[in-house]
Amino acid sequence: MKRLILFVALVAGFGISARSQVLGIFEQGAEELSEYGRQIAALGMLLNRQEKGYQIIESGLSSIGSITGDELSLHQNYYSSLGAVNRGITQNPELKAFLSTESQILNGLTAALACWRQSPYLTSTDHSYVTRMSSVIVDQANLQLCIFNALTSNDSLTMSDDIRVEMLFELYAHIRDLCVYAQDFIDAVDILILNRKN
Numbered sequence: 001m002k003r004l005i006l007f008v009a010l011v012a013g014f015g016i017s018a019r020s021q022v023l024g025i026f027e028q029g030a031e032e033l034s035e036y037g038r039q040i041a042a043l044g045m046l047l048n049r050q051e052k053g054y055q056i057i058e059s060g061l062s063s064i065g066s067i068t069g070d071e072l073s074l075h076q077n078y079y080s081s082l083g084a085v086n087r088g089i090t091q092n093p094e095l096k097a098f099l100s101t102e103s104q105i106l107n108g109l110t111a112a113l114a115c116w117r118q119s120p121y122l123t124s125t126d127h128s129y130v131t132r133m134s135s136v137i138v139d140q141a142n143l144q145l146c147i148f149n150a151l152t153s154n155d156s157l158t159m160s161d162d163i164r165v166e167m168l169f170e171l172y173a174h175i176r177d178l179c180v181y182a183q184d185f186i187d188a189v190d191i192l193i194l195n196r197k198n
Contacts, residue, residue, distance in 0.1 A: 083155040089165055090152055098148060098172045105141045105175075105182045109134045112186045121196040122189075130189055137182045144175045 089095070113134055116122055122130065150156045151168055159167075 079158065082158040082160060085152055085154055085164065086161045089161060089168070092165075092168075094172050095148075095152065095168060098168075098175055101172075101175050101179050102141050102145050102148075105179050106138060108186060109137060109182060112189065116189060116193070119193050121193045126192075133185060137178065137185065140178055141175070141182075144171060144178065147171055148175075 113130070116130055117127070148168070148171055151164055151171065157164075
């Protein structure tokens with residue numbers, strides 16, 4: 001019987017020891033699970049913050065992209081508008097006067113050259129000089145006309161209306177000066193012919 005008591009005591013001792021070890025394992029496991037739960041909760045909060053931060057960054061970058069896209073669109077519209085000539089510019093009376101001045105130069109020189117070719121008072125050297133000078137004047141008038149056409153044609157030159165108007169007024173001043181020069185040249189040759197006639 002002693003053996004039985006000893007055996008029961010040993011089994012009970014091992015049982016209590018085993019139970020306390022099992023309970024200790026469960027308690028330790030419960031603590032670890034609790035710690036893991038806190039870590040998972042902290043990671044969940046971190047993930048939530050990162051998602052919100054990502055959304056903020058994404059919306060900020062989207063806003064920046066939208067703003068720069070809108071600005072790019074405004075710049076593109078502005079630069080494409082620089083190629084178009086404002087109708088107010090083309091309707092300017094001085095521009096119409098430019099064309100009549102240019103044709104006045106060409107018509108005046110053409111008529112004068114026809115008259116001078118018939119004149120017996122001009123030598124061959126005089127005819128050569130008069131022809132060369134008339135050619136230079138006509139070339140200058142044609143160059144001014146080409147510049148005028150470029151300034152008044154859409155999509156040929158890209159510039160603001162202010163610069164376009166300024167250049168057209170400068171061009172008009174040049175063509176007026178050329179007209180005066182051409183008329184002075186015609187008058188000088190006519191005076192030469194009259195002097196030689198007398």
